[in-house]
Amino acid sequence: MSNSNILEVKAQKVQEIREKMEKAKSLVLVNYQGINVEQDTELRSTLRKNNVEYKVYKNTMVTRAAQELGIEGLEQYLEGPVSIAFGYDDETTAAKLIADFAKAAKKLEIKGGYVDGKVYDAELMNQLAKIPAKEVLIGKFLGSIKSPLSNLVYMLNAVAESKEA
Structure with missing residues (x-):
């Protein structure tokens, strides 16, 4: 693969992330390190049933997509293994489902998120999950x-x- 092809693929991936971020009513950034395949499958199934898309992207690409959208402060939560739950129906469902699942899967934790034009830390995202x-x-x-x-x-x-x- 040539350099120009690699750059094109990366640009397409950033565009995909950007479109999902624009469409979503909330983003929940999750540290998924330490959960097993069975737990991951169960989480993805639960999220899918509630119109929440759960993806893992390269942090640099998510950072670039956020910058293109003018979202500042998200990059501080994009370190290490991070997955993103894109909540499409409302502002609370993604956070609520992740927080509930984290009670059983202790290794899963909310790192931060983005709702209604603002970046929130883990504590505020967990409070949002209780609404x-x-x-x-x-x-x-x-x-x-x-x-x-x-x-x-x-x-x-x-x-x-x-x-x-």
């Missing part, structure tokens, strides 16, 4: 406003019936 999914939050909110509204409807109905009588 319920958007659907759960909306359900709780609707449940909290449903009760007073149904009481209001009941009361207005009672007033209307008493005026009719």
Whole structure:
């Protein structure tokens, strides 16, 4: 393979990473060193079912893609063996799934991440993992406003019936 072919392949890989980063609502950088093949397969399966893509790329290529997108501060988490979970549906699912899996696979750890235009350290990404999914939050909110509204409807109905009588 000639030098120009190698550079072309690298440029294509950086473009691929960049496109995934642009599309994702969150990135979770993970130190996967020490987990076995069975654990890795189980993790990938769980992530795939939840529309989270899990990839290993060369750190230099991820750094270059991040720089092209104007993302600063991510490179500090791109040292050693790092995999990336690209969360496409929402901001919390990828972090939540990785954090939950890390409870069983002690060697797996979140190094940092990128959500909503900001780079976060491991501690903040683990806090993000504790936030319920958007659907759960909306359900709780609707449940909290449903009760007073149904009481209001009941009361207005009672007033209307008493005026009719």
